[in-house]
Amino acid sequence: MTGATGYVGSAVVDALQRASHQVVALVRHQEKARRLADRGVDAAVGTLGNPNTWRVQASSCDAFVHAAFEPSPKGVEIEQIALETLVDLARRAGERGPAVLVYTSSISVLGPAPEPVDESAPMAPVDLVAWRPAHEHWVLGAGGGLRAAVIRPGIVYGGSRGIVSDMLASAENGLMRIVGSGENHWPLVYDRDLADLYVRVIASDEGHGVFHGTDGADEQVRTIADAIAAHRPHPPDIRCVPLPEARAKMGPYADALALDQRIRSARSLALGWAPSLHSVSGNIPRLFEELRRGRAKREQDQQDS
Numbered sequence: 001m002t003g004a005t006g007y008v009g010s011a012v013v014d015a016l017q018r019a020s021h022q023v024v025a026l027v028r029h030q031e032k033a034r035r036l037a038d039r040g041v042d043a044a045v046g047t048l049g050n051p052n053t054w055r056v057q058a059s060s061c062d063a064f065v066h067a068a069f070e071p072s073p074k075g076v077e078i079e080q081i082a083l084e085t086l087v088d089l090a091r092r093a094g095e096r097g098p099a100v101l102v103y104t105s106s107i108s109v110l111g112p113a114p115e116p117v118d119e120s121a122p123m124a125p126v127d128l129v130a131w132r133p134a135h136e137h138w139v140l141g142a143g144g145g146l147r148a149a150v151i152r153p154g155i156v157y158g159g160s161r162g163i164v165s166d167m168l169a170s171a172e173n174g175l176m177r178i179v180g181s182g183e184n185h186w187p188l189v190y191d192r193d194l195a196d197l198y199v200r201v202i203a204s205d206e207g208h209g210v211f212h213g214t215d216g217a218d219e220q221v222r223t224i225a226d227a228i229a230a231h232r233p234h235p236p237d238i239r240c241v242p243l244p245e246a247r248a249k250m251g252p253y254a255d256a257l258a259l260d261q262r263i264r265s266a267r268s269l270a271l272g273w274a275p276s277l278h279s280v281s282g283n284i285p286r287l288f289e290e291l292r293r294g295r296a297k298r299e300q301d302q303q304d305s
């Protein structure tokens, strides 16, 4: 696994372990390797862009999950290097027996989807992820004896990381900002539910091709913001930032946040995937509690290291 210490990846590691898989994780720092080892995860210490640091340890695996991304100007190039090695390792594993490669993409590759669409929809990526379709095609066309899958998560919620947690934290600080009017729908997914999808894709013979990971709730951003605000003793201000102003501050990320997407996960549901949470707005107390617990754990980890 790459990205095992990340928001998506750490949930996937937990789910893989619950399903009794043995995990070998690429991590960048010895301290993170030690923490994973405490949880029974073997770690290769290295970086995505230097496959020599992890190739040998990965060579005995039969499932390869890519859930890392380096958010730097070289991030796409680094992903290409890592994918090249992952495809090669997975093909070799496919010559020995059943092997699967799972690539983490993003639902933003679909672009605007004001009417519901599923995995059969064509891609029309926003600029932020314009490079992603090529990586999806590369993985899906890897051939050999391996099973290749692409998971496109919606916006992940739960725990103490990600966009929704940032909204909860902003509400605590008295001011929430949303890009545009907030009438757009966000495709969302609970972190543990998304992680279960990875396990299901890995375990199923039908786990090849594209899978969406969304809870299907079609929540408007404004509904989420209002629900969060309503749970604060002193409701925060909610400021709608016009898209051009947001773009000037955040770059192309603003357009991804402003997307109006109503996404279905038909192929994932057909695998038997059954998300346990169906909305952000219906689970605000739980999400505030998860944020609190996640922060406490981070503080504890910092004290321990």
Ligand SMILES: NC(=O)c1ccc[n+]([C@@H]2O[C@H](COP(=O)([O-])OP(=O)(O)OC[C@H]3O[C@@H](n4cnc5c(N)ncnc54)[C@H](OP(=O)(O)O)[C@@H]3O)[C@@H](O)[C@H]2O)c1
Pocket (backbone or CB within 6 Å): 002, 003, 004, 005, 006, 007, 008, 009, 026, 027, 028, 029, 046, 047, 048, 049, 067, 068, 069, 070, 071, 078, 104, 105, 106, 107, 152, 153, 154, 155, 156, 157, 161, 162, 163
């Ligand atoms: N979060 C979402 O809502 C969401 C939604 C859709 C798609 N996705 C996609 O899912 C993937 C993971 O996202 P995330 O939210 O989990 O990101 P994240 O929390 O930032 O995690 C990124 C992971 O990649 C690792 N990493 C970064 N650069 C690396 C490098 N050079 N070598 C080795 N490992 C490296 C990080 O390790 P460190 O712990 O050392 O930093 C971390 O484990 C991304 O492709 C993202 O676009 C995320």
